[in-house]
Structures are given as structure tokens and as C-alpha cells.
Amino acid sequence: VGNITVGNYLLARLAQLGVTKMFGLPGDFNLGFLDLVEDHPTIDWVGNCNELNAAYAADGYARVKQNSLGVVTTTFGVGELSAMNGIAGAFSEMVPVLHLVGAPSTSQHKTRPILHHTLGDGRYDAYTIASKQFTILQTALVNKHEVAHQIDEALTVCITKARPVYMTLPTDMVHQEISGERLKIPLTRQAAINDPQTEEFVLDLIHERVKEVGGDVVILVDACVIRFDVQDEVNEFLKQTGFPVYSTPMGKSCVNESYKRYGGIYIGTITHPLAKERVENAKLIISVGSLQSDFNTGNFSYNIPIRRHIELHSDHTKVQYALFKDIGMKHLLPKLTERLQHFYPIASKLPVAPFTDLVPTSQENDQTIVHAYFWPRVGQFFHPKDVIVTETGTANFGILDVPLPDGTKLISQVLWGSIGWSVGSALGAAFAAREVGKDRVILFVGEGSLQLTVQEISPMIRYGLKPIIFVINNSGYTIERYIHGKHRKYNNVDNWKWTSLLDTFGGNMEQPYESYSVKTRAELDTLLDQSSFAAANKIQLVEVIMPALDAPLALERQAEMTGKGNQYATVI
Amino acid sequence: VGNITVGNYLLARLAQLGVTKMFGLPGDFNLGFLDLVEDHPTIDWVGNCNELNAAYAADGYARVKQNSLGVVTTTFGVGELSAMNGIAGAFSEMVPVLHLVGAPSTSQHKTRPILHHTLGDGRYDAYTIASKQFTILQTALVNKHEVAHQIDEALTVCITKARPVYMTLPTDMVHQEISGERLKIPLTRQAAINDPQTEEFVLDLIHERVKEVGGDVVILVDACVIRFDVQDEVNEFLKQTGFPVYSTPMGKSCVNESYKRYGGIYIGTITHPLAKERVENAKLIISVGSLQSDFNTGNFSYNIPIRRHIELHSDHTKVQYALFKDIGMKHLLPKLTERLQHFYPIASKLPVAPFTDLVPTSQENDQTIVHAYFWPRVGQFFHPKDVIVTETGTANFGILDVPLPDGTKLISQVLWGSIGWSVGSALGAAFAAREVGKDRVILFVGEGSLQLTVQEISPMIRYGLKPIIFVINNSGYTIERYIHGKHRKYNNVDNWKWTSLLDTFGGNMEQPYESYSVKTRAELDTLLDQSSFAAANKIQLVEVIMPALDAPLALERQAEMTGKGNQYATVI
Numbered sequence A, B: 001v002g003n004i005t006v007g008n009y010l011l012a013r014l015a016q017l018g019v020t021k022m023f024g025l026p027g028d029f030n031l032g033f034l035d036l037v038e039d040h041p042t043i044d045w046v047g048n049c050n051e052l053n054a055a056y057a058a059d060g061y062a063r064v065k066q067n068s069l070g071v072v073t074t075t076f077g078v079g080e081l082s083a084m085n086g087i088a089g090a091f092s093e094m095v096p097v098l099h100l101v102g103a104p105s106t107s108q109h110k111t112r113p114i115l116h117h118t119l120g121d122g123r124y125d126a127y128t129i130a131s132k133q134f135t136i137l138q139t140a141l142v143n144k145h146e147v148a149h150q151i152d153e154a155l156t157v158c159i160t161k162a163r164p165v166y167m168t169l170p171t172d173m174v175h176q177e178i179s180g181e182r183l184k185i186p187l188t189r190q191a192a193i194n195d196p197q198t199e200e201f202v203l204d205l206i207h208e209r210v211k212e213v214g215g216d217v218v219i220l221v222d223a224c225v226i227r228f229d230v231q232d233e234v235n236e237f238l239k240q241t242g243f244p245v246y247s248t249p250m251g252k253s254c255v256n257e258s259y260k261r262y263g264g265i266y267i268g269t270i271t272h273p274l275a276k277e278r279v280e281n282a283k284l285i286i287s288v289g290s291l292q293s294d295f296n297t298g299n300f301s302y303n304i305p306i307r308r309h310i311e312l313h314s315d316h317t318k319v320q321y322a323l324f325k326d327i328g329m330k331h332l333l334p335k336l337t338e339r340l341q342h343f344y345p346i347a348s349k350l351p352v353a354p355f356t357d358l359v360p361t362s363q364e365n366d367q368t369i370v371h372a373y374f375w376p377r378v379g380q381f382f383h384p385k386d387v388i389v390t391e392t393g394t395a396n397f398g399i400l401d402v403p404l405p406d407g408t409k410l411i412s413q414v415l416w417g418s419i420g421w422s423v424g425s426a427l428g429a430a431f432a433a434r435e436v437g438k439d440r441v442i443l444f445v446g447e448g449s450l451q452l453t454v455q456e457i458s459p460m461i462r463y464g465l466k467p468i469i470f471v472i473n474n475s476g477y478t479i480e481r482y483i484h485g486k487h488r489k490y491n492n493v494d495n496w497k498w499t500s501l502l503d504t505f506g507g508n509m510e511q512p513y514e515s516y517s518v519k520t521r522a523e524l525d526t527l528l529d530q531s532s533f534a535a536a537n538k539i540q541l542v543e544v545i546m547p548a549l550d551a552p553l554a555l556e557r558q559a560e561m562t563g564k565g566n567q568y569a570t571v572i
């Protein structure tokens, strides 16, 4: 390895980490770098329609392509600030995303002229200061003697902590030559090693607690199992110990849902009574990768006393009231498996009502597509190799009741909940899906949410991606109606010609596409049973007409609690 | 005036300031407040498709409805961060916009639970910290004894300084009762009074300088004339003194362009030679409201030595090298008019090549719609009551060569230059136009820029607004091609079915709409001459097919300089 330009050093590192797509928009401060991307043998430039959508795409790409990262490239000021909500979402939801910003040259950074895209007052650091709130590391590649180290550090932090990092690349640095020596040693995602003595102590302690309760333990898996890459460790633990397992909304799909010891979703008071009783009556609950946000916990309605709770996290462990800093689950879990596997004979006999028995279905016979009908029905449509993307709104709650086939990947934004995310995210997910051996990408998005980011359908068509997009058309912001303002005009949205969208964006392109509208159960059934539809060999959009005031049960209950918490007072 | 709720107090203040529309999206943290907006007798809620577009709309509204302000309402985290680029743009370009954010309740602010739309780590202040970079004042309405004062201060600062302010309104504060007493005294936009003695000194000094040069003065009007509301004072000054006047790109349309003493656009080395010579050879240049950004000055290529330059600003004055702090132009100008009007006999004889003589036109006879043909041609189409909105790209440069009819209002983002802005902005402008006695709103937007914010056409149709939208379809990011990467793929954009957009968004609504595509000069001429088209009694979209590598001359030259400044090095 001889000398290499700064731009190509960065690309080399990204390629090593498995990055094949970079998302974003050009702007004059990043054009020089984009030359290198366009010419790169294994990394492709994906031009998005706007920067927020690009950030969402990078987020979706990273979620599906686990153990890699997403990259979004923007231009100084206007581009980067447009992406900010997407980056903050990646922070909140713990998704590794590199935000690379093309910036004015290093000499302009010194003289700070009133360039386009500046605030007019010479504050060239304003965007970095703002970004600091939403990224775990900020670095400016301004000195060629430091950039290799800076890049390595930033990328390592990004993938290890599963959080976005912010990097500015001045125009004149792109082609500076540096040594490529460091590239010989690949970067890795390494969970910190636990202090052996503390770890031993913790293992003893947990073992003791499990013994005390005679093995009456329930496992609760959550978001950080996926984010911190301990899915294999968790599944091995479950298999060897035989404990019953439940999942939170954000943990859904990290344990196979056909697994016979899997009891479904635990979400506090919103939980199905059978599952709720089973979780809350266990003598000990071991939660793995827990993330206790309002929508992930039935509005903080867990009924799990601390003295019955053990929490395994990426960087700490809690056993009842005791905190063990820096004892992370990645290395702890395999050892815990060893310690606890002898409970298998007892643990594997503990009763679990299988998730599949709990699924609600609509008993009425009319043809309206209500949620209680829709979700079980699409559940039958899913395949093991599907990537499912659900949007905030009725979709995020509806999917909870559907048992997913083994291997299915589900992504959603239960904590951050920025509507429109799912569309950009589905674009990124669709690229990643091809690379990780997944097949179809199926998106469920409310028509209100689709309006925020609709243009991102355009690159889907351009690149021949073939998602199936279900647009839930329920005459407005239904989730909001349940929270407040049931009949308010501010909860209406324009009723677009949804089935014209693919043609409007893609009609001049070479790719095939097809749109459908279904408003009866029979129409939905017929479509889902059609093998050419299920084959997903072109991009397809399905408008699903549903009632404005119908929602999954879990949403109705969450919405009520959220509305109360907001204390809007009397006016409705 | 008795007691009033916090929400209604704010609305009462906004109504007093002439606000009739509020832009934004609902979110559960602002729904309670939106009830009040929906029920308000004179303020309407305009639901946008996304928050960035909403911020752009508020910006466009404020620009056209001078002496009022724009308001954008978003929800905590996800909504407000989406709007951030729009708010930063309003800061940079000096547009008074209130960013009102619905936030969690005051009690949640104390306990900081992991609510949806939070970062998951309890940092409830992160969004405010970020906003601080892009707003001139941040205020949280958390204490009912202070809110009236806070609201008054924030709004006064917003309109006086012509910058965005940031205000958070917790859910539970909306209906708190406070005294309405203060509402009796209206808020005003008051430029600070100048210290009389300093002002006198400055007037003497300027007078002396003008005398020294025998009245050989040229006036240069710029952005801040519009932003700080001194258009009347400037025009009066020009009329009484008779000095020749030129404008920068950002000052365009603040002086009537048919005015016989108006010589056109001064933009450094890019200026038409006749105008350039006239400005740069004047013995004294008085610039009013100057904003010297790269694109506003031909890349800082002014040839105006400081010793021949007097600058009048909103909050200071410079006479050659001498700075006079806190001497603002609003109060200085009328006095300067008095002092200098006796130069009229000389000043009014100073030669000016009228702007209308300098307009370039295409001499070739082929039918291709090139910029040199397009802009003079649409120039003939304009009316005095038009509001013209131009987007960053070829449009922002093309419009410079067109003499606008008296009274025409032009808005664009020459400094901030965030593409997509013009579409949201045109929505806001269209509402405001109706209220300030303007008639048509005519938007010129590149197809690349339109892709960022296209959905904002939807509310235009919903509310029966009737803009004429010219979409310049030149196969990609032409401005970027001129800066760097002429034939690069990253400068391509998808070729949508532009003429299907209105139907896709509006086909289910009650409003009429019509789309056209023109690719020859004859087609363009025919359309522009059609009186039903010019009447603009429905929303209309015109796809104008233009060559990928054609641009207004000023853009070609600016792009070359920008490319050089960026020092991309060799790869093309």
C-alpha cells in the first residue's frame, strides 16, 4: 500500500466495512469527492431526492446490513441541516450512520467569507455545534497528518457504539495524499472486554438468583439485541437454557416468532392478558438490550419490580438494585449460557402460550378492511426472506400482532417516530436486502406519512428496486385522531391519486411498475393470492382503503395514555 | 380585556401583527394548541406535507407580507429538526419567522422520561441548543407569570431584527390562564432611534464627502433595504436627490426597474460592462443595506475602494474607514434625503445607461429554448402585480437580466441557496400575495430542485391557490455541471412525468389545474400569449425543456469562480 488520497482512504475504509452504497445529494462543496465515489469499483453513489430522505436511506441500509454502516453525504449548511432529523433519529434509535459533509476549503475556513450556504456572519462552526447534539463524535478532516487516524477512530466509534458520527471534508482535502499504511489493519466492531473479576462476580450473582427462584425465569428481548449485534448470542442462550422468551415492540423479529418457547410481545398494560400474566408472574425476568421508551413499554406500564429484574445491556449490567458498570452483554451472554444451561430440564418445561395463539382477528363479516382483518391477512403473505418496514402510525402497532416467519427482518422507528422515515428507509433497506440474502422488501406506510417523503420512490424505480409498498389510506392522521382531535381538520390529509405515483415518478424510466387499489377484503385477498404479485419482480404500490376511525387495539390504548400525559385540558 | 389562555394570547399577538396563516404539521405535542388555531376567527391553519416545506412556506409568507412575520409550528424533535434548514435559511437571509414547537408537558420536562421523539438519554434541551445556532432568541413558555412578557419580547425581536426566533410551548401550558392586559398595547417594529449627536456628525460627514466629489455619486441598493423595511425611505431619497441607482441581485425589485435613473444589476466582474464602468467610476458609492456574499457580489469581485464607499446598514453606518455603531439607516435616510436633495440639479444629470438597454437576447434563430431566449421572453409576460419566486440554479441567474415591471415583487435565496426552498416559499407567497394586493405568483424552479419539495404543490391545490409553476427541465443539475462534473452521473436527475404532477396530487380535489410542456420557442410564445394562461385563474405547471448545457452568462462566470475557490484539484 503506497500513498492514497484522503478521499480514497475514506472510501477504502468504508469498502472494508462492507459499504456498497452511499446516499446523499451533490452540492458544490462535495462534488470533488463525488468524482471518487462515482469512479470507485465497489461503492456506488445513490443520488436521493433530498437530504432528509438520504439520511433515512442510510439508516435503513445500516439496519438491514448489520455489522456495516450507512453513509449519507451532504453539502455544507443547506444539505447537512436538511438531514439533521434523520441523523438525530439514527442517534435515538442507535443506528451506525456516517454523516459526511462536504465543506468549504481549509483556507476559506480560515478567512470565513460570506459564501453561499453560510449564515452571513462568519460562523463556520455553527453546523458542527448543532450536529454535536445528535452525533457521538464530530471530526473535521483539515490536517493531512491526522486524517487517517481521525477516519479510523470515527468509523470505529460509529460501528461500535451504533450511533451516528459527523465528519466534514473540506473541498481541498479530498485529493491530498497520505500514507495508506494503516489500511492493512482492518477496523473492527469490538465490544469492550469485561473485567474478568467483576464479570465472574456478576455471573455468580445471576446464577444464585436463578437458583433461588428454582429456574422460574422469563427472558425479555429488546432493541439493543439487534443494535449491538448479540442476536446470535441471545438465541444460543435461549436454545441452551430453554427459558420462555418474550419481546418488546423494538425487539420484535430478533427471536424467531415460530420458536415454541416464544410468547409474543410484552408491552406493559397493553400486553395480551395471557402473555402479561406469564411475564409479570415470573419470579425473575432477565431483560436483554432493554430500551424503555413510552411506545415500547405501554407508556411505562411495566409491572416488573426491580427486585425481580436482571438487565443485560451493551455497556452495563444490573442485577436487581446493583449496577455493574462496563459489564457488557456481548461477552457476558455466552458465559451466562454456560452457567445456566443446567436449568434446561426445568426451564424448558415452564409453560408458554405460543404467540400464534394470541393473534386477534376480526370476527365481523363485512367487507371493510379493518386493522383486525388486515394484519393477520398480510401475516399469511410474508415469507422468511422478507424485510418488513413499518411506519409510525397504525402500521407500527398493527404489525405487533403478526407472527413473522423465521428469519424475517422487521425495521421501524418506535422510539424516534419520525413520519416519512419508512420511505427513505425502505430505499436503503432494499439495497441492503439484496446483499444480505433477503428477498422482498415490504413497506407499510400511512398515506399521511408517505406525503412527507414520497419523492424517494423515484430512486427506487431508477435502480430497479422492487419493494411492495402498502399505502394505508385512512383519510388522514389516524394515530393522531386517537390521541387528540378525532374530527379536527388538522388531522386530514389530501387524498392524492396514490396509484398514479409510480407512473408520475417512473413513467419515463425503463423499469416496470404496477399499482393497485383495494377497498374490500375480497379484493385484498385476491391480490395477495396472486402469484405474480407475490413474486415482487417489479416495484408495486397497493393503496389499501381503510376507515378513518379504525386502529389496532394496542394503538387505541397507547393513544389514550399519550393523550392523558399531554394534559391538553378540555378543548377537544 | 380579561383573562386569556396562553395559546390564545400568542394567537392574539400574531393576529395583531397581521398573521393570517400558520404553517406546519400536527404532532401529539402541539395538537392542543392546534385546536385554538383551527377555532381562531382570523388565523388559519395550513397543513403542510412536511416540516421543511412548512418552514419554507413561512419564510415565503413573511417575505411577501412585509412588516408581518411567518409562523411555522412543529412538534418536539422530529418536527422541529426537520424544519431546521428552513429556519437557518431564514436566519441567513434575514426573514422574520417564528418557529413554534409543541413540547412535552412541564412535568415531563422535569422527569424527562424516554418519550417518543426523544434521544433516549433524557436530553430534553438538545433541540433548543441546536436551534440556538440558527435563531436570534430562544424562549420556553413554562411559567405562566412570564409567558406574556416572553411572547412579546420574542415577537418584537423577530420583526425588528428580521431573524427567526424559537419558542417552545409545553402541552399543559396551552390552556393556562393569564392576564390579557398587555394586549392593549400593540407590538411594533421599531428601528432603534439614533443618538442625535452621532447622527448629526454622520450626516455632516456624508454631506461633506458628497460635496467633495461634486455630487458624482451612485447608489447601490441591496438585500437589507427589503429586509429592514426601508424601501419607501430609499425610493424617496432617490426621487429627491436624483442619483443614479444600481441594485445587487438580492436587492433586485426594491427599486422600480423602469425608473429612468436605474441602471441594472451590479455584481462585480460579472456586471454588464456599461453598468460596471458606471458604478466603479463613480467618485462615491453609497450602498444601502449591503450584503456582500459570494453570489451577490460576483464572488467578492467588487471594485469599490473603501475610500470611495459609504455604507448604510440597519444598525450601523460606515463612511469610508470610519465605523459608526448604532446609527441605523431607517432614521438616517429621511434626514440624508433632506441634506442631499440640493444636489438634484447635478445628480439628476449624471448619465445612466438604462437597464432595459442592457438585456441580452439570443440572436440565433433555432427553436431551442435557451436561457438567452427564455428570460427576455418571460420578461414580457410579467405584470406589475406579480410575485416572482426563483430557485437557486439557472433560474436565480436568469432572472437578473429581466427588467421587472414596476411593483413586481421578486423573492429568492441568493445567500442561503437551499434548493427546494422556492416551492414551499411559493406556497407561503401565494397566501400573502392575496393579502397585499398582488395578483399572480410565478415560480421558476429547476427540475432538480423541484424534486426536493415537490409535495408542497398539494396544499397549493387544496387551498385553491393559482401559481404558475415553470419547471426548467434541463436534464439535471445544470448549475452544478458548470461548477464541476459536467458529464458526471451524480449531476443527473430522474426525468419525471412533470405534467402529471398536478393530476397526481390534485386529481381527487375539487380545484381546476392544467399542465403544459414546451420545447420550442414557438410553443413557449404561443402559451405565453394565450390569455387564458396569463389570466392564471387556476394552478398551472409548465415544463420548459431546455438544453443540459446552457446557462445564463452570469451563472457560467460565477460557477467558474466558485469551482476555482473550491480547489477540487485535477479529477473532473
Ligand SMILES: Cc1ncc(C[n+]2csc(CCOP(=O)(O)OP(=O)(O)O)c2C)c(N)n1
Binding pocket: A391, A392, A393, A394, A395, A417, A418, A419, A420, A445, A446, A447, A448, A449, A450, A472, A474, A476, A477, A478, A479, A480, B025, B026, B027, B028, B051, B075, B078, B079, B082
Ligand atoms: C416528522 C414528523 N412530523 C410529525 C409527526 C407527528 N405524527 C405522528 S404520527 C402522525 C400521523 C401519521 O399518519 P398516517 O401516516 O396517515 O398514519 P395512520 O395512523 O393514519 O395510519 C403524525 C402527523 C411525526 N411523528 N413526525
Ligand SMILES: Cc1ncc(C[n+]2csc(CCOP(=O)(O)OP(=O)(O)O)c2C)c(N)n1
Binding pocket: A025, A026, A027, A028, A051, A075, A078, A079, A082, B391, B392, B393, B394, B395, B417, B418, B419, B420, B445, B446, B447, B448, B449, B450, B472, B474, B476, B477, B478, B479, B480
Ligand atoms: C438543500 C440543498 N441541497 C443541495 C444543494 C446543492 N445544489 C445547488 S444547485 C443544485 C442543482 C439545482 O438543479 P436544478 O434545480 O435542476 O437547476 P438548474 O439545472 O436549472 O441549474 C444543487 C444540487 C443545495 N443548494 N441545497
Ligand SMILES: [Mg+2]
Binding pocket: A446, A447, A448, A449, A472, A473, A474, A475, A476, A477, A478
Ligand atoms: Mg392515515
Ligand SMILES: [Mg+2]
Binding pocket: B446, B447, B448, B449, B472, B473, B474, B475, B476, B477, B478
Ligand atoms: Mg435542472
